[in-house]
Amino acid sequence: MKFNRLLLSSLVAIALSACGTAEIDKTDIVTSQAQSEQNVHPVWPKLDIVVKSDPAVEAKVAEILQGMTLEQKVAQMIQPEIRDVTVAEMRQYGFGSYLNGGGSYPNGNKQSTAADWIDLAEQMYQASIDDSLDGSTIPTMWGTDAVHGHNNVIGATLFPHNIGLGAANDPDLIERIAEVTATEVLVTGIDWIFAPTVATVRNDRWGRTYEGYSEHPDIVRDYSAAIVKGLQGQGESFMGDGKVISNVKHFVGDGGTTDGIDQGNTIVDDETLFNIHSQGYVGGLSAGSQVVMASFNRWNGQKIHGNKYLLTDVLKDTMGFDGFVVGDWNGHGQVAGCSNESCPQSINAGLDMFMAPTQSWKPLFKNTVQQIQDGVIPMSRVDDAVTRILRVKVRAGLFEKPSPAERSLSGKTELLGAAEHRAVAREAVRKSLVLLKNQNNLLPLSPTQNILVAGDGADNIGKQSGGWTITWQGTNNVNSDFPGGSSVWDGIASQVTAAGGTATLSVDGSFSEKPDVAVVVFGEEPYAEGVGDIATLEYSPGNKKDLALLNSFKDQGIPVVALFITGRPLWVNPELNASDAFVAIWLPGSEGAGVADVILRDANEAVQYDFHGKLSFSWPKDPNQIVNKGDDDYDPLFPYGFGLTYQDTDTLGDDLSEVIASKKQDKPLVFFERSTQAPWALTLVSAFNTVAVNANSMAIGDVQYRTEDRVVQEDAFQIKTLGGSWAGIRFKGNGQAQDFNASMAQNSQLSMLVNVKEAPTADVLVGLNCGTVDGCKSVINIREQLTKMSKNTWNTLSIDAKCWSDKGISYAALNEGLNIISAGQMTVSFSAIGFVQPEATSAITCP
Known part of the structure; x- marks a missing residue:
């Protein structure tokens, strides 16, 4: 047995960073910069960005910058994480920002209340404007990964993950989702959301596939613009009440790595990088997003965190982005010749703010100050970076807004998971569902039947919500962690009971009275980046308990509706063959009851909602097939844009090939x-x-x-x-x-x-x-x-x-x-x- 390909990529990263503690050769850095200075490919455009340069803003930024010490400037360029920075250290250094990583909470408590989040935000803010130690009164800002709602906070509204929203193909809905998310984030005193993710995913083995809206850049471009508008506002509403700073990520090519390896190498030319992988930036930056997050991946062998051509020549100088570029979680430490504690190469390449979680921020601060004093990092580059950071803060009104605890939405906990917010999420669930199979028009089901609901995903809000849900990987959550939420079972049981039918929950499929129909809810366990990478697209290799459950009903002559929880299209031919109806419900989030709105008729036997969703990702016909719309040999099982409605006739059949052309491997321990x-x-x-x-x-x-x-x-x-x-x-x-x-x-x-x-x-x-x-x-x-x-x-x-x-x-x-x-x-x-x-x-x- 061998560890999977993640270990190989980790070893490569170790090798690249091994010399990070060595003395820096200034000549090498200058030479590297000179080599990166090349003419920008004509495919990269000048964007028409809605947020224009404002002389009053620029004058205020210049005035602030002029009065700053070197140490104050470097502090603006470093972003520590709440586990590893104290309020006292914020007072001492005056960091420009800070973040909470996935699964990180105030006081280290998963059950932290909105008041706990506000209290930390208030303490950090007051420390940042306290000039008693660092001489600075520049307000800090808090960044968070609210990627499908305010997903770190108990009780928040959780929307379907992006792959489901892509199937809805509804930019207006996306804008409303962004508005709700901004509101709930502001309830907890936070200023800045690390969203939207605008990866155009081209290999579904990637563990972040569900963070992408589509394999096609058009949806990604349109959604990016809609989300930025919803988060930040535009025109008179720009950065007003109810708005937060947005952050398009991860620049660039993260969805195109070879073999779908997280943080891997994207080997494409400029045209492909722009036409396929950069359209989210065309949409989001044109709509005025103020921050770009650099990507972990390489482009043609070079880490993006150290790529001057892309970060400076393309993004800033050519496309015209005048906000700031923030790194990803110690991503600078993966640049050749760097470590988490020292990386002038990233700053010189165009990174404006280090994301520096763990205690690495302490030597990073000291080393960066020294490198500026030694001329390794030019002061002009530092002033440019700090100018960009201050520009965003001034535009966001952080110098005029009250402190986090005093802002208009802060502490209004009735908005966290509010009924009107959950209604938007439930609508998103309905619109995201994709019907792949419906033999004999089995769906929609009559709610007056005897319906058995089975499978380990039926009454499991954590599983249906996936990764980036309360914990980073989305694991170890229970239904009580989602107050106000609903499982798929909750929705079915409520409607069937109200209509006079019988609904029974039986995870293992056992029953005493033969049901009229079985609804089986199953699928992938939660995962997030890196951990979710897989070798093939076969669903659940080596563990076919879900297939056995489906077949057990089929063998007893019980019609089967399969509801598939998944963060990507997977090869499920055996499961499709064993089902009479098959629905991709993706990762619906906290409002699982929305599934019942579509698969059940109402009490009068009328259709409540027809299926709306269409595949924004092509569905593979083989576990080793990587297929995308536009391929020369395009031959998926279900094409991009496929999705049945109740008016369509299903012709799929039960005879899909179940042959896997690969050698069975021993189960690894x-x-x-x-x-x-x-x-x-x-x-x-x-x-x-x-x-x-x-x-x-x-x-x-x-x-x-x-x-x-x-x-x-x-x-x-x-x-x-x-x-x-x-x-x-x-x-x-x-x-x-x-x-x-x-x-x-x-x-x-x-x-x-x-x-x-x-x-x-x-x-x-x-x-x-x-x-x-x-x-x-x-x-x-x-x-x-x-x-x-x-x-x-x-x-x-x-x-x-x-x-x-x-x-x-x-x-x-x-x-x-x-x-x-x-x-x-x-x-x-x-x-x-x-x-x-x-x-x-x-x-x-x-x-």
Whole structure:
């Protein structure tokens, strides 16, 4: 077994950043800049941007800039994250902005209230304008990823993810969604939304496919303009009450990487980069978006965060963008010759603001000041960057607006998840649904029937909402985390009961009375960037429980309606064959009841709403097919724009090919790679207490947990044990024994990357457990190996698999996963934990 292609890209990133701590050669930087200065390809246009230069704004910006010290300027150019910056540090430095990452909350509390968010915003704002330490009164601003509603906040309205909205193809709806999102964000005192995402996705294996509206640039362009208008306003409404700063992202080409690898390489010419991947910027920047976020990916081998041609020559000088460019999560650290702590190359290339989460912002601030003093970064470039940042703040009225707690919408919690907002989201759900199959006009269903609702997605608002939902990856959420929301089951049950029919929820499909029809709600588990990358488009390879459920109804002669939760088109030929009707419901968000509005008739047997959605992505006919509208050999299963209505006759049939032209691979045993891997769930353990990890900072008893960045965002985690009891982590199973290849016991090793911050003071036990099987558990002590490791460096620790199998562990019956616990004190970080084929002798071997 090998780790997937993400690990390869991570290793490449390590190699590129390895020299980041070396002394910077100014000559190399100047030479690199000179090489990037080339004539801009004529395909790039001068945009007609609605927000024009204003002499009064420019004069105010120049006046502020003239009175700033070097340190104050650099502070405007650095954006720390709320986990790693304090109010006192904001007062000391006066940062231009700060952010909360996905799964990061005030006080580290997932259940933080609107008042908690406002309180932090107010404290940060007051600290930023307090000149007692830094001499600056420039207001800071808070940026957040509100990408399908205010998705970090409990109780907010959550809209369908972008892929569903693309199927709706309704720019007016999109503008209204943006207006609602801006309102709910302002309720919590935040100024700036990292949206819209305007990637034109060309490979659906990419784990961020659902963040794209379409594979076709036209929808992306029109939606980008609509969202920016809804968020920021235009004309007299520009940046007025109810409006926030918008941010088109990620510039540029993130949806076109080779093999759909997140943060990978987009190999295209200027014409393709503009015509396919840049139309979202044509729409959004023309509509006046004030911020552009640089992309993690490369363009023809060069990281965008260090690409002067694109960031400066194209975006600013040619297209005429006069706002500022912000980096993505330590993206500057991936530029060749850079690290998270030092990257003059990015600033010189045209990055205006470092996004610098983790404690890396501290050396980054110091190094950047020194590099300016040494002439490595020209003062003219610094003044340009700060001018752009100040220009956006002045345009946004931040110097005149009251503090966050005193703004017009702040604290109006009745607007958070308001009924009128949820009505817009429910409309979006209805319009996003795409009907792919409807044999014998099974849909719409009569609500007077006996309807069985099955599948693990039926009553699961977290699953139907997907990634970027409360937590970064969207995992470990339960229905109670969505007060005011509704599952698909909620909508069906409510309408069927009101009409006099019978609705029964049975996740596993069991029943006592044969139903008239079965509605099965199933699909992808939540994921976000990186973690969602897949090797092929086959749905759920190696686990066909959903298919078995569909077939069980078919074998009993029960008509089946399949409601497919998904963040991308997937090869589901077997599932299509097993269903009489099949609907792509995408990731509908918090208003799952909207699904029932379309698939059910009303109590008088009349159609409530017909299907409106049409595919904005082509649907593959083979698990290895990457297909996009306009391809020379365009041959999808369902073409771009396909979508049945109740007036259409379905001719699909039940005989789609189910042959997969690929070799079956052994099931890999991986516990953690960028995130916890299915079927495992990460939990904290202290004495006899456990708690599921559902945030990026948590603690229970004698163990503290937080995510950290090794190469990319949150691809590692740190555990700190306090020594009062046996404490640590457990990769908990899903209650079912996991059957892995029996040869693992002889031919593999457990490998993990380890970074010792504080060596253990007692034994550290790594254990496997078969749960209820007697004798099927064993532990290995790794204290000696951890103690010998150099501190604050990443090392590989490997253990022969047979060390456990020789003590009774059966790799065909694992259901408790891996445990790492200690009764002593230690602070250790872990990454990339899983069984691999040996590449070297294990650190721990067993005879």
